[in-house]
Amino acid sequence: MYSFTRDLRVPVVGAPMAGGTSTPALTSAVSDAGGFGFHGGAYLSPDALRADVRAIRELTDQPFGVNLFVPEQVDVDEEEFAAYRERLAPLAERAGVVLPESVPFTDDAFDAKVDVLIAERVPVVSFTFGLPDRSTVGRLHDAGIAVSSTVTSVDEARIAVDHGVDSLCAQGFAAGGHRATFRIHDADPQVETLDLVRAVAPLGLPVVGAGGVSTSRDVEAILGAGAVAAQIGTLLLRTPEAGTRQAHKDALVDPRFTRTVTTRAYSGRLARGLENNFIRSNDGHAPLAYPQVNTLTGGIRKQSSTDADVINLWAGSGFREARAVSVAEVISGLIPQAPDRFDQ
Ligand SMILES: Cc1cc2nc3c(=O)[nH]c(=O)nc-3n(C[C@H](O)[C@H](O)[C@H](O)COP(=O)(O)O)c2cc1C
Incomplete structure (x- = not known):
């Protein structure tokens, strides 16, 4: 089963970005660059999701994951x-x-999409807006698929750990896109990324810190707080591989915003x-x-x-750092540098 602690070459995870931003080209490019690409599976039909998974596999032989939104009626x-x-x-x-x-x-065909991900043996499946029932986690595990849960508070992290997930994505308040809070009625806990990583790391699961990551120093700080990797979304929005609409790309650099x-x-x-x-x-x-x-x-x-x-125009607070360069360039710029060595 895939492990973020053991298997990552570069401690950078590409965020799933449903609604057109995630493309097979984006997800595969993150994994090819040594990071871990997540693909947004929300809003896609089961058939479109299967086609995307197969397209990612055509583009890379590296592991990748898919994210789904958990329905809440x-x-x-x-x-x-x-x-x-x-x-x-x-x-x-x-x-x-x-x-x-x-x-x-509508539940966005949640069960049918889980079935697709199991049939396709996608290495990691992550969930946002809560957790699937335990039998779904069990079926994913039986298929050799690692399960990740996005959390915005320590309370949510504890529930996820108790639910048997294999890793946590700690989503800080700076993060672009939807807040991952488990229930729609929950107030946003508004915890900053580093504080959240520090708070959930002691629970013992591998933690990926998300929200406001723009530089290799940010990645270092997240690793220093106890995470195994930093997740980036906004930083990828202007890459040519992303499916971001042109008006959205332009707004990120428009001084009006x-x-x-x-x-x-x-x-x-x-x-x-x-x-x-x-x-x-x-x-x-x-x-x-x-x-x-x-x-x-x-x-x-x-x-x-x-x-x-x-x-x-979903974007995190670090939106001015998003550059129109390739995914490979974004990721290589985030790799923490080894401390300078001085020969005596
Ligand atoms: C355009 C966009 C779409 C997103 N879609 C999803 C999604 O489908 N699933 C998910 O778990 N997170 C989604 N997110 C949130 C990211 O997973 C991540 O938490 C966030 O991008 C990290 O913060 P940053 O944007 O400051 O890098 C999205 C973020 C953006 C910017």
Whole structure:
């Protein structure tokens, strides 16, 4: 079974980035560079996921992983949902989109995708937004697949350890994209990456620290805090291998965008991205309903894919460090340097 402690050549993990950013080229390039590439499996159909896994295998013989979002069905406040729909109506009209009256809960074909990953013997499967049931962890283990859980607090880490996972991804508050909190109603613990790594490392599992990693010094600091590797997402967004939309790539270097914030406005779940007009107008109004809010805003985002003031620009706080260079260059720049040796 794959081990982050034993098998990593370079202590850098490429974040899974669902929604188009993860591509087979990106995931395989991270693994080829000696790191460990994770592929975002959320939002893909089981068939598309299988095709991506096979495409990654065509591109590299190195190990890689796939990440899935764990579904959580919660009661939706229909009035709040209708009010949010009303709020978005003018924007939808401008985009030429008819917003759905109601959006049913879907589990993103979770079980079928787990079956694909087991059949394809993907070396590592990681979970975000909570944990799968124990029988799923058991089936993955029986197939020789290592299981990882993304956590945002020590409490979540303890639950994951108790659940029998093999490694933890400690996601600090600076991280781009969705917060991994186990339940949608949980307040964000807002723990910084180094503090979280220090707090969960004593639990005994290999820990990968994620959030705000931009330089080899950041990687060194995360390793020094007790992690086996640092995970990068934002730093990969402008690489040619990533499937990031052009408007998103451009916004990362546009002086108009000055900071990142966390918001539920796009999906109902908290996520960190560049602050734009959509967030300024709608933050604080979305009901706590995932994936329903994500689906509700999806049509507008699709029709406005070139408008950085409408689409979600997921990014971590270190977004200014993202460069338009190859994945191999990003990763080689992160390898901690051996201390200088002085010959006497
Ligand atoms: C565009 C984007 C998409 C992301 N999608 C996922 C995802 O599908 N699954 C996941 O576990 N994390 C996802 N994340 C979060 C990353 O796994 C990771 O925690 C984060 O990128 C690390 O912080 P950084 O962005 O500061 O490097 C995403 C992040 C970004 C920027």
